Amino acid sequence: MPISHPDVGIKNSIATALALCGALLLTGAPMQAAAQGSWGTYQKPFAATSPWNSRPVQAVLGDFVIPKSTYAPGVAGGEWSTGVFLAKAGDQSVTVSGLPKTQGLWDPDASAFHDVTIPRWPADVVAASASDGHADIVDPVTGIVHSFWQLKKVDGKWVAAQYAWTKLNGRGWGDPAHYFQGARAAGVATAGGLIRKHEVKDGDVMYRHALAMSLTFDGLSSQPTYVFPATSADTDAATRNTGKIPEGALLMLPPSYDTSKISNPDLRKVAETLKTYGAYVVDRNFGTPFFIYVENGAGFDLHKGGWDNNVANDLERMRVALRPVVSAQGWLDGDGKPVTLQKPMNLLSMRGPWQLQSGASLGTFDTWQQAVVFPANAQPVTQVNYSSRGLHPVNWALPQAGKNYRITARTSGGGTLRLQVRDPSGNPLYFDSGELAHGESKTFAWPDPRAIVTVYASSGTGAASTVSGELLQQD
Numbered sequence: 001m002p003i004s005h006p007d008v009g010i011k012n013s014i015a016t017a018l019a020l021c022g023a024l025l026l027t028g029a030p031m032q033a034a035a036q037g038s039w040g041t042y043q044k045p046f047a048a049t050s051p052w053n054s055r056p057v058q059a060v061l062g063d064f065v066i067p068k069s070t071y072a073p074g075v076a077g078g079e080w081s082t083g084v085f086l087a088k089a090g091d092q093s094v095t096v097s098g099l100p101k102t103q104g105l106w107d108p109d110a111s112a113f114h115d116v117t118i119p120r121w122p123a124d125v126v127a128a129s130a131s132d133g134h135a136d137i138v139d140p141v142t143g144i145v146h147s148f149w150q151l152k153k154v155d156g157k158w159v160a161a162q163y164a165w166t167k168l169n170g171r172g173w174g175d176p177a178h179y180f181q182g183a184r185a186a187g188v189a190t191a192g193g194l195i196r197k198h199e200v201k202d203g204d205v206m207y208r209h210a211l212a213m214s215l216t217f218d219g220l221s222s223q224p225t226y227v228f229p230a231t232s233a234d235t236d237a238a239t240r241n242t243g244k245i246p247e248g249a250l251l252m253l254p255p256s257y258d259t260s261k262i263s264n265p266d267l268r269k270v271a272e273t274l275k276t277y278g279a280y281v282v283d284r285n286f287g288t289p290f291f292i293y294v295e296n297g298a299g300f301d302l303h304k305g306g307w308d309n310n311v312a313n314d315l316e317r318m319r320v321a322l323r324p325v326v327s328a329q330g331w332l333d334g335d336g337k338p339v340t341l342q343k344p345m346n347l348l349s350m351r352g353p354w355q356l357q358s359g360a361s362l363g364t365f366d367t368w369q370q371a372v373v374f375p376a377n378a379q380p381v382t383q384v385n386y387s388s389r390g391l392h393p394v395n396w397a398l399p400q401a402g403k404n405y406r407i408t409a410r411t412s413g414g415g416t417l418r419l420q421v422r423d424p425s426g427n428p429l430y431f432d433s434g435e436l437a438h439g440e441s442k443t444f445a446w447p448d449p450r451a452i453v454t455v456y457a458s459s460g461t462g463a464a465s466t467v468s469g470e471l472l473q474q475d
Contacts, residue, residue, distance in 0.1 A: 039334060040169025042086045042138045043198055045145065045191055048334035050172045051229045051341050052192055053209050055277045056328035059252055064244040066251075066319050067218045070287030073315040075195075075270050075302060077294040080285070082134035082190035083127070084295055087120035089141055094121035096158045099150065106162045108180035108187075108232075109367045110351050111389065116163050118146055127151040128296060133160070134183055136191040143168045144368065145191055149183040164189070165368065174231035176397040177346040178370060184212070185237075186230035186247045186282040193280055195270075195294040206272035208334065211279035213251060214291045219243040220284055228342050228396045234284050245281060250325040251290075252278035257321050262314050267302055271318060278325060289319050347397060348407070348419070348471035349390050350457065354383040363459060363467070371468035374415065374459035381459040388452045391471075399446045404474040406443045409436035414460020415467040424450040436469075443474060 039048045046052050095117045098104035104113030120139050127133040133150040145168055150161035166172060166181035166189050174180055174187040182189030193212030220241040225233035230248025234240075237247070245251070253274040262268040270292065273279075285291055294300045302311045333339040350372045351365050359381030363374035374381055391399070399405065409417040414437075421431040421444070430447040435458065457467040 040143070040167075042084070042140060042168075043196070045138070045168055046172035047169055048337075049339045049341075050170070050334075051210065051280070052172045053334035054331050054339055054341060055210075056250070056252075056325060056331055058329040059250075059278075059325045060327045061252060061254060061323035062326045064324060066215065066245070066289050066322055067243065068319070069216050069218060069289045072288075072312050073290045073319050074288055075267065075292040075294060075300075075315075077296045077298055077300055079128055079130035080132060080291075081128055081293045081296050082136060082194065083125070083297065084136045084138060084191045084194065084196065085122040085125045087118075087122050087137055087139040087141070089120070091120035091122055093117055093119045094158055096148070096151070096160050096163065099159050099161050100154060102161070105160055107367060108162065108164060109178055109349075110365050111353075112351075112365075121158075126296075132183075134190045136182075136189050138168060138191070140168065142368075145182070145189045147182040147184075147189040147191070171229070173229040174394075175345040176231070176392060176394045177349040178367075179231040179349075179392045179394055181231075184282040185232060185234045185284060186226060186280070187232035188212075188230070188282055190293070193282065193293070195292070195298065195300065197295050197298040200266075200294075200298050200300055204269075206269055206276055208277075209273075210250065210277040211270070211273055212282050212293045213279035214283040214285040214288070214293075215243070215245060215281055216285050216287055216289065217241055217243070219245055219289065220281070221246045224395060226395070229280075230282070231392075231394050237284070241284075245324050247281050247283070249281045250278045251281065251322045252325055253318065253321050254323065264302060264308070264311050264314065266300065267311055267314055271314075274318070274322065290322065342396075344473045345397060346470045346472060347391055347399065347405075348455070348469050349392060350455070350468050351389060352385050353387055353389065354385050354457070357382045357384050357456070359383075359459070363457060366466075369466060369468070371410070371466040372415075372457045374413070374465045374467070376464050377459050377461055380461050383457050385455045385457075388454075390455045391453055398449065399451070400473075401446055401449050403446050404443055405446055406441050406470075406472050406474050407433050407436070408441035408470045408472075409438055410468045410470060411438040411466060412460075413463045413465025415465035416458045417467050417469045418456035418458070419469070419471070420454040420456075421447060421451050422454065423448065424452055426452070 127135040137146040148160045180187040222241040225237035226247040233247045259271045363372040366373045407419045416435040419433045431444045433442045
């Protein structure tokens with residue numbers, strides 16, 4: 001299995017900031033659209049329909065209470081949080097390699113170790129100083145958020161343990177095909193749900209998006225380790241977690257929670273957000289009941305001038321009141337429009353591993369294109385993946401026997417795609433799409449929940465070509 005994000009440590013050096021006043025009780029009516037600016041930008045990442053930017057209507061909350069732990073709950077930036085850095089058109093490229101004395105930079109999407117060259121690298125990039133070394137780079141030129149774990153400079157060169165990416169105007173969460181899209185354990189970028197610098201003093205009574213939260217071992221569940229919209233969890237979650245809340249769960253304060261009694265206006269703004277949007281659990285920490293992340297450099301400090309017992313007591317009351325969302329009557333997106341969050345998503349990845357069947361040399365999987373890329377070839381190349389790794393086992397998106405699925409080729413330059421579905425023993429052959437050119441599709445009933453897939457990618461000739469595909473449930 002791919003290496004996932006390890007434990008995230010949280011110390012009790014809590015930081016938060018800036019006075020904003022007012023309180024707003026949640027109603028069922030559509031809310032005012034988020035602050036000025038366009039969705040899918042550096043200041044407002046991800047689509048209006050992203051789970052990050054959507055809110056539940058009449059949420060039903062569970063009964064599990066986040067347990068106490070070693071430290072107090074926190075809302076902070078600092079060494080365990082992250083920075084979000086804006087790339088500009090004139091920035092120089094930087095190649096990031098793996099940490100010294102390791103196999104290299106791990107790319108979970110490709111299931112491979114390899115260097116990655118970021119085409120525009122901001123000069124002000126500073127990774128968080130603790131061992132997680134988080135940093136996200138937003139490149140509006142390509143529309144990509146680059147997300148790193150354990151990023152640092154060694155002998156003047158950038159190195160990291162892990163790299164993943166997500167679309168700036170996308171969902172901000174993984175999908176079954178591209179299951180790992182950021183450096184958090186849940187497979188999301190650290191920019192997701194982050195309280196940003198420019199939001200702290202925006203004059204609003206809440207943050208107009210869900211927040212990002214971590215829990216410790218006795219809060220997180222071992223089965224399931226994650227739920228929609230998360231696509232991953234800590235690698236040892238099944239053996240070390242002892243609580244009842246999976247990663248990907250949305251936690252909220254109930255509508256009846258009285259925020260007017262919170263004396264600190266900065267914490268009150270967080271509480272109002274937790275009543276309206278909630279916070280998604282995206283990571284695990286050491287010893288902190290819950291921790292909500294603030295962008296580094298925001299100047300956010302709930303304990304200005306020293307420890308504030310009133311803040312600590314209010315955070316403790318929030319801990320007792322927070323509950324996981326178990327259902328909702330519906331959802332409203334960032335523009336206040338009804339939205340369905342869990343729709344059929346592409347199940348097929350082209351990540352390989354690939355074996356050469358005919359031709360001169362293998363094409364390579366390009367994570368940014370989500371496709372196998374072939375250079376110009378005088379003769380066609382055909383390669384095959386027998387491993388079934390094209391279907392990552394995301395637990396809420398496994399193919400279901402008897403349901404209809406459609407395979408569609410997405411190719412260029414004359415490339416073709418072929419999909420075969422077999423019995424777990426390798427025979428019989430249940431389905432064979434044949435060679436599909438761009439836009440061609442076939443529909444079939446999934447035969448067996450244990451069925452295995454074989455994927456073929458064939459190049460065009462005379463020009464560069466790409467091969468990818470979509471496998472979507474139809475009913």
